[in-house]
Each structure stands twice: as structure tokens, then as C-alpha cells.
Amino acid sequence: MLLRLDPQDRRPLHEQVASAIRRAIADGGYPAGSRLPPARDLAAALGINPNTVLRALRDLREEGLLEFRRGRGVTVRAGADGRSALVERLQAFLREADRAGYPPREIIKLIEEMR
Amino acid sequence: MTFQTRIRASTAGWVILVTAAIVVAMLATRGRLPDPIATHWGPSGQPDGRMSFLPALLIFLALWAAIAAGLLATLFRDSLLTHRGYRAGLGALLAGAGVFFLGLTGTTIAANLDRTDWADARPVGLGQVALVLVVAVAAGAGAGALARRGPHVEPIRTHARPEPLSLAVDEHTVWITRVTNRFLTGLAGVFLVAAAATAIASLVLPRWVLFAIALPLAVIAVAGTALSSVRVEVNWNGLTVGYGPWAWPARRIPLSEITEVWTERRTPAQVGGWGYRGLPGARTTVMIRAGDCLVIRRRSGAEFAVSADDARHGAALLDALRQQLRVDSRTSRTRRSPR
Numbered sequence: 001m002l003l004r005l006d007p008q009d010r011r012p013l014h015e016q017v018a019s020a021i022r023r024a025i026a027d028g029g030y031p032a033g034s035r036l037p038p039a040r041d042l043a044a045a046l047g048i049n050p051n052t053v054l055r056a057l058r059d060l061r062e063e064g065l066l067e068f069r070r071g072r073g074v075t076v077r078a079g080a081d082g083r084s085a086l087v088e089r090l091q092a093f094l095r096e097a098d099r100a101g102y103p104p105r106e107i108i109k110l111i112e113e114m115r
Numbered sequence: 116m117t118f119q120t121r122i123r124a125s126t127a128g129w130v131i132l133v134t135a136a137i138v139v140a141m142l143a144t145r146g147r148l149p150d151p152i153a154t155h156w157g158p159s160g161q162p163d164g165r166m167s168f169l170p171a172l173l174i175f176l177a178l179w180a181a182i183a184a185g186l187l188a189t190l191f192r193d194s195l196l197t198h199r200g201y202r203a204g205l206g207a208l209l210a211g212a213g214v215f216f217l218g219l220t221g222t223t224i225a226a227n228l229d230r231t232d233w234a235d236a237r238p239v240g241l242g243q244v245a246l247v248l249v250v251a252v253a254a255g256a257g258a259g260a261l262a263r264r265g266p267h268v269e270p271i272r273t274h275a276r277p278e279p280l281s282l283a284v285d286e287h288t289v290w291i292t293r294v295t296n297r298f299l300t301g302l303a304g305v306f307l308v309a310a311a312a313t314a315i316a317s318l319v320l321p322r323w324v325l326f327a328i329a330l331p332l333a334v335i336a337v338a339g340t341a342l343s344s345v346r347v348e349v350n351w352n353g354l355t356v357g358y359g360p361w362a363w364p365a366r367r368i369p370l371s372e373i374t375e376v377w378t379e380r381r382t383p384a385q386v387g388g389w390g391y392r393g394l395p396g397a398r399t400t401v402m403i404r405a406g407d408c409l410v411i412r413r414r415s416g417a418e419f420a421v422s423a424d425d426a427r428h429g430a431a432l433l434d435a436l437r438q439q440l441r442v443d444s445r446t447s448r449t450r451r452s453p454r
Contacts, residue, residue, distance in 0.1 A: 001290065001291055001292065001425055001428070002288070002289075002290045002425075002428040002429075002431075002432060003288070003289050003290070003291065004287055004288040004289070005287050006287065007287060024428075027428070029424075029425035029427065029428050030425065034424075037291050037292055037293040037346075038293060041291055041293050041346050041362070042291060044291075044346075044348075044362070045289045045290075045291035045348050045350070046289060
């Protein structure tokens with residue numbers, strides 16, 4: 001699993017980790033049903049606390065991207081691949097818009113006007 | 116009869132032969148042995164432990180059966196049998212173990228023969244133990260050499276070059292994978308249980324059984340565990356391979372050492388089995404399971420491969436980092452190592 005943490009990113013660490021994992025899954029290499037590396041290995045690779053990784057994984061499970069199964073570890077949920085790419089792009093867009101002076105609530109207003 | 120069938124038949128035949136020999140030898144001499152028989156000899160060479168006849172026989176058989184079963188279990192794959200190295204290893208281990216158990220039984224019978232009481236059994240010293248071991252090793256070597264003869268098939272290998280990496284690569288990009296073979300982990304567990312059982316059994320068996328059997332079984336269990344799972348990491352420090360569930364011990368190959376990176380699909384049949392395979396210094400593979408491997412060529416020309424999931428991204432990152440390092444050294448840029 002290819003992971004990159006941007007040092008310029010000022011979001012909470014667990015969010016950055018979730019983004020990195022989302023992107024890795026979207027780029028391929030972890031098809032639906034495949035097992036992710038264990039949280040402690042991800043933490044060791046990134047040089048961060050395993051609890052941060054666990055929090056990111058739980059967030060991704062809430063999102064519907066990952067499944068926690070006893071005996072199988074953390075797996076990619078079927079049908080989730082396309083969604084993770086979209087979520088990732090949306091987050092990147094929202095960050096860019098925020099920097100340009102359009103926080104998420106302004107974007108929501110813009111979307112409402114468009115519909 | 117195909118070659119594979121012949122191999123399976125002869126190994127099965129050997130296992131049956133050794134089992135039968137142990138049973139027949141013990142039962143045929145039963146009338147001339149005391150009950151209980153001496154099964155444990157102290158450092159002085161004098162008997163100091165005993166066991167009833169049937170439990171002793173059953174324990175000999177159980178230990179032999181455990182080892183033989185573990186080795187025979189690998190005979191399932193046809194493709195393994197056409198690999199010279201695998202046959203040699205299997206033959207050596209089966210022959211050596213069989214001869215060893217025959218020697219174990221023979222020594223115990225000979226010491227107890229025509230004695231009225233176990234305490235009067237003949238002494239068993241280090242010399243006899245050493246003799247049994249030497250004969251077993253010789254038998255193993257002979258069988259291994261014999262088993263090497265015959266076909267040797269190296270299947271064609273798939274070789275995929277790493278794709279260029281889309282994202283900008285810097286010291287904050289890492290790649291991680293973990294590959295585990297649960298069957299191998301389970302097998303190592305079986306050996307651990309056998310080692311523990313033998314250690315406990317050595318309370319009533321000859322003490323040298325503890326060192327001659329329990330210790331090797333424990334060593335196999337530890338080695339098996341270490342080679343049943345691997346963590347592979349690619350980052351600015353190079354390629355790191357961590358063995359076992361705790362990724363320790365770990366081996367790191369720095370980027371400067373690596374001249375080429377690619378991915379291949381390899382199977383245990385191609386490399387001669389599971390675990391650390393090949394010729395150190397020339398071509399080695401850490402084989403956990405059949406499938407994708409990350410392969411590198413080192414500055415010395417030696418090739419090193421390790422089972423890896425998502426290998427293509429690992430190869431892409433490793434290649435990108437390696438090339439970036441060359442660029443940096445030419446322009447004398449220094450990079451801070453990551454946190």
C-alpha cells in the first residue's frame with residue numbers, strides 16, 4: 001500500500017491517514033475483498049501512533065469503504081472502490097475552495113443554486 | 116506410472132517400512148524385555164527412567180508419525196516434485212528422520228534385551244547417541260543425493276518492469292505490505308506443540324530425546340514462524356524486509372545498493388519450497404506464498420526477491436526513489452530523513 005503524508009497538510013493526522021488510505025485503494029492494488037496491511041504495520045511505516053491509524057480505519061469503516069471482520073482483519077468493502085476516489089477528489093476540492101475563501105457551507109450553497 | 120506417482124509411492128513406502136520396523140522390532144522382542152522398560156538414561160549412562168511397554172511404543176510411533184506427516188504433507192503439488200532441490204531436501208529429511216527413529220528404537224531395545232528389571236538395563240552413553248546421529252545424517256545425505264536425480268523443471272518466469280510513479284516522490288512517501296501464509300503459521304504451531312509434548316515426555320524418556328528431538332522441533336517451529344509472515348517496506352531508507360509476525364529480525368537494503376527493480380510472479384515450485392530459498396549471494400527468494408514478488412538486483416549482481424502484495428506500487432516507488440537518489444547525488448543535494 002502506497003502512502004504519502006503531506007507535511008504542509010494541517011488537518012488532524014487521522015484525517016490525513018484516512019485520505020492516504022482512500023487514495024491508495026482508489027489507485028488500485030487493493031481490490032474489493034482484499035485485506036489491508038495490519039494497523040501496526042501501517043503505523044510503523046508512517047512513523048506514527050497505531051491508535052491514529054486505528055482511528056483512520058474506523059472512520060473509513062463508518063464511511064463504508066472498509067469492513068472489519070473477525071479473523072479476516074480489515075478488508076475493502078465490495079462496491080466501494082469508485083466511491084473512495086470520488087470522496088478523495090471531493091475533499092481535495094473542498095480544501096482548495098476553502099483556501100480560495102469558499103468554506104464548505106458556501107460550496108453547499110453554490111450546489112443548491114445549481115440544482 | 117508417472118514420475119510423481121513413483122516419488123509419492125516410494126516416500127509413502129519408506130514411511131510405512133520404518134513404522135512397521137519399529138512395531139515389529141518392539142513386539143517381536145517383547146518377551147525378552149522387562150516391563151516397564153528403561154527409557155531414560157542419566158548423564159552417567161545408567162538408566163534412571165522407565166515406561167510401560169505400550170506407552171513407550173506409542174510415543175516412539177507418535178513422534179515419528181508427526182515428523183513424517185509434516186514432510187509428506189508437502190507432496191501434494193506435482194510441480195514441486197519435478198524440482199530437484201525440493202526432492203533432495205525432502206529425501207534427506209525423511210531418510211534421516213526414519214533412520215534416527217530406527218536407531219532410537221534399536222538402542223532402547225538393545226539396552227533392555229534379556230534384562231529382568233529396567234534398572235539393570237545396559238548403559239546408554241553419548242557415544243551410542245552420536246553413532247545414531249551420524250548414521251542418520253549419512254543416510255539423509257545419501258537419500259538427498261539420490262533424490263536429486265531425475266527431471267528438473269524451472270517454469271518460465273514473468274517479469275514486469277515498474278511503471279513510472281504518478282505522484283511526486285519525496286521522503287514522505289512510503290510503501291508497506293504484509294504477506295502471511297496461515298497454513299505455514301499453523302504448521303509451525305504444530306511443530307511447537309510437538310516440541311512441547313516431547314519436552315514433557317522427556318521426563319520419562321531418555322534425556323537426550325529432549326535435545327535430539329524437542330530442541331530441533333522447537334528450532335523448526337521458530338524458523339517456521341519467522342518465515343510464515345513477512346513485512347516489506349519501501350521508503351527513503353531503502354527496502355526493508357521484516358520476518359515473522361513482529362517483523363523482527365529485519366533486513367534493510369539501502370537505495371544505493373539497488374541497481375534494478377521489477378516484479379515477478381513466482382511459485383514455491385520454482386524456488387524450491389517455502390521460506391528463505393535459493394543461493395545466498397546469487398539468487399534468493401523469501402517465498403511466503405505463490406504470487407507476486409518484488410525483485411531487486413543488488414550492486415553485487417545478486418538478485419533478491421520477496422513475496423509482496425501490491426508489488427507493482429512497491430516496485431514503482433522503489434525504482435523512483437532509487438533514481439531520485441542518483442539524481443540527488445549527482446547534483447549533491449541532501450535530503451533530511453523523515454520524522
